[in-house]
Amino acid sequence: MLTIQFIRDHRDTIANRLRIKKFNQPGVIAAILSKDDERRELQVETNRLQAELNRLSKEFGILFRKGEKEKAGELRMQSTAIKEKVEGSERRLQETLEELNDLLVQVPNVPHVSVPEGESSDDNRLIREGGRMPELPDQPLSHWELGTRHDLIDFELGVKITGSGFPVYKGKGARLQRALISWFLDMNTKAGYLEIQPPLLVNEASGFGTGQLPDKEGQMYRVTDDNLYLIPTAEVPVTNLYRDMILDAADLPVKNTAYTPCFRREAGSYGKDVRGLNRLHQFDKVEIVQIQHPSRSYESLEEMVDHVERLVSGLNLPYRIMQLCGGDLGFTSALTYDFEVYAAAQDKWLEVSSVSNFESYQANRLKLRFREPGEKKPLLAHTLNGSALALPRILAALLENNQTREGILVPEVLHSYTGFERI
RNA sequence: GGAGGAAUGGCAGAGUGGUCGAAUGCGGCGGUCUUGAAAACCGUUGUCCGUUCACGCGGACCGGGGGUUCGAAUCCCUCUUCCUCCGCCA
DSSP states (O other): OOOOHHHTTTTTTTHHHHEEEEEEOOOOOOOHHHHHHHHHHHHHHHHHHHHHHHHHHHHHHHHHHHTTTHHHHHHHHHHHHHHHHHHHHHHHHHHHHHHHHHHHHOOOOOOOTOOOOOOSSGOEEEEESSEEEEEEEEOOOOOHHHHHHTTTTHHHHHHHTTTTTTTTTOOHHHHHHHHHHHHHHHHHHHTOOOOOOOOEEOOOOHHHHTTTTTTTTGGOEEEEETTTEEETHHHHHHHHTTTTEEEGGGSSSSSEEEEEEEEEOOOOOOSSGGTTTSSSSSSEEEEEEEEOOOOHHHHHHHHHHHHHHHHHHHHHHOOEEEEOTTTTTTTSSSSSEEEEEEETTEEEEEEEEEEOTTTTTHHHTTTTTEEEETTTOOOOOOOEEEEEEHHHHHHHHHHTTTTTTEBBBBGGHHHHHHSSBOO
């Protein structure tokens, strides 16, 4: 969330900057500012009463030890009276703090100045494109047809054992998945990312830290008995590794990568977009996460984009990089680039990576800070993450684009991982 | 799952009701000494909020939450985590 200080400092411009993100509730900002004034008044009053009570208690202790029982008794009555006031004041302060927090979490991150206006994904800005469009044989097959024909992916078995959106990968299909994961991780570690294997279930505090809670609660699978959530992305556990930490500026940037399955309920999304591997409840993804100094976070964002671009072009997939418009930008993000690859048989662009700078929005929730050498006050760090890469749609595009009369060709970079060159 | 013990500052570790935000040691930072370094010595060293032009001042925090008390790191309840033993187990 935004810091109250930031909102105070930009009270005149913030509503306008949020408008681009389709947050048209200037009332919330006004309510935050007045609630914060209220909070400060209450704080001053509470602190004053607390100081008074502390002073009386201290005096009481001294008198009591001296044996001046009578004077002590007087003080005790005074303290009792003040104590009631302190309790009342503390309770009001606590309530105000909670109300303020409830308002604060409703405000999305402020978009970067370069974010274009727009309503939906149709208004996203094309940054650049690359790769060559494939030439398909006559009557090309979709990836779900190819998956079934070559016995790579079994959707029906998944339905039997779990439900729709939980495919079973078999044989060369499973091996191809493992090859992609290994190649991605190897490329990421070569680029300086530390490989992490995090837990796949997280607690409430972690969900809150990266912003999935409270606003995206319905998107996560929940283990109610133990009050845990299945991770929707490795971003959650890997970023939360650094919750409540103060890092040295010299440790920045922190660069981590993790492969994990991801679990998403995808409540409310049905229809033809969800066919095959296009949208799943469980899928595999390799994630990259950076924690960076605020003055260098946008350099890191570009570096991450370049890195992801090397991955997609290494697989010889036609791709394009889009900058998300205000209306399409996520709640917690300041700037996001989406990578889309072209799946030729479906004639569709599929999103395979989303690379974002959250600036200090997550860090403020996470209490993730760093200290400049010689400085006393720690500052909020910036967090960034991106997919490098999400598997199912990559697999879909590979199968569809590389189908030939002689079988499906495996990209060269994967040969040493798969042990086969065609399917 | 059962029985017992524990959780204190960057780390180690004292503190069982009253100037305790907390002894002491280590580490860090600054200084003295030194050609330089080490050693020694001196000083300093948590986070957050509020207030102040500033020096400063006030408040909260000793795993989390709640309670007892004029006053809680210290007593009580509860949750979490860790350790030891038993059981189960990939």
